Amino acid sequence: DAGITQSPRHKVTETGTPVTLRCHQTENHRYMYWYRQDPGHGLRLIHYSYGVKDTDKGEVSDGYSVSRSKTEDFLLTLESATSSQTSVYFCAISELQDREDAGELFFGEGSRLTVL
Amino acid sequence: AQSVTQLDSHVSVSEGTPVLLRCNYSSSYSPSLFWYVQHPNKGLQLLLKYTSAATLVKGINGFEAEFKKSETSFHLTKPSAHMSDAAEYFCVVRRASTNAGKSTFGDGTTLTVKP
Numbered sequence: 001d002a003g004i005t006q007s008p009r010h011k012v013t014e015t016g017t018p019v020t021l022r023c024h025q026t027e028n029h030r031y032m033y034w035y036r037q038d039p040g041h042g043l044r045l046i047h048y049s050y051g052v053k054d055t056d057k058g059e060v061s062d063g064y065s066v067s068r069s070k071t072e073d074f075l076l077t078l079e080s081a082t083s084s085q086t087s088v089y090f091c092a093i094s095e096l097q098d099r100e101d102a103g104e105l106f107f108g109e110g111s112r113l114t115v116l
Numbered sequence: 117a118q119s120v121t122q123l124d125s126h127v128s129v130s131e132g133t134p135v136l137l138r139c140n141y142s143s144s145y146s147p148s149l150f151w152y153v154q155h156p157n158k159g160l161q162l163l164l165k166y167t168s169a170a171t172l173v174k175g176i177n178g179f180e181a182e183f184k185k186s187e188t189s190f191h192l193t194k195p196s197a198h199m200s201d202a203a204e205y206f207c208v209v210r211r212a213s214t215n216a217g218k219s220t221f222g223d224g225t226t227l228t229v230k231p
Contacts, residue, residue: 004159033219042206042221043160090159101167102148102210105219107159 003027004108006091012114019078021111023091025071031094032074033058033105034066036087043090049074081115088112118143118209122222130230135194137225139207142188149190150208151181154224160206166190177201202229 003026013019023032031050035043035058045058047066055066063085065077078085089112092105123138141147148167152160164175171183181192190207204224211218 040223042223044221045219092160102219104150104162104165105160105208107152107161109159110157 004091004093004106006089006108006111008111009109010112012116013081014116015082016080019081019113019115021076021089021091021113023074023076023108025074025091025093027093027095027106028071029093029095029106030071032068033092033094034064034074034076035090035092036060037090037110038087046076046089078113081113083115086113086115118145118147118211118218118220120207120209120220120222122205122207122225124225125223126226126228128228128230129197131199132196135192135197135201135227137192137205137207137227139190139192139222140188141190141207141209143209143211145211148210149181149183150210151175151179151190151192152206152208154204154206156203163192163205197227197229199229199231202227 005024007022033048034046037043044060046064047058049055049068067075088110090110091108094105095103119142121140150165151163153163154160163179164173166173166183174180179194181190183190204226206224207222209220
């Protein structure tokens with residue numbers, strides 16, 4: 001298994017509070033991603049990183065920010081959590097790609113966030 | 117642009133019978149295609165992937181998939197279902213280029229295996 005650790009694995013918080021989820025990898029992969037998984041929606045990309053301090057928005061980035069100060073760590077922050085952000089959050093990593101092969105994603109175990 | 121459609125949200129089979137999970141895709145670029153499996157309260161695990169080599173791809177646990185460009189399909193099959201195959205399965209298309217963010221997931225197919 002790829003060395004990906006997410007923390008916390010479970011969190012319950014209240015509306016309006018800040019929340020930070022951490023993803024830590026030991027694989028030295030360049031790309032890191034945050035997805036959310038909701039019933040009937042598959043996985044949707046929130047933000048991704050293509051290097052230290054290099055990040056970009058995904059399809060559902062509103063209300064989220066990210067930071068990557070080291071290759072191994074990718075943080076997802078909800079500045080002011082809302083009930084619509086109740087979800088399971090997955091971190092994923094990937095290595096370099098080329099024109100013929102988009103490298104596979106390796107996933108963490110997920111972080112279940114409940115916003116009351 | 118790219119998209120993925122998993123044609124069945126739920127599939128139920130009996131143990132020992134074949135499994136077919138259907139996936140159609142569209143992509144403006146040369147795609148890489150993947151199947152992932154997710155067991156309850158777990159992350160996604162790669163079953164198999166197609167890049168641009170052989171169109172019939174073999175994966176783990178006896179699964180395989182065939183890339184059919186003319187039909188824009190990438191269906192997942194297994195000759196004989198096992199109880200441990202019960203899980204959710206995701207078909208994914210990724211752009212085979214240097215763009216890191218372009219992965220599109222299907223909505224998933226829940227596979228139930230009856231004894």
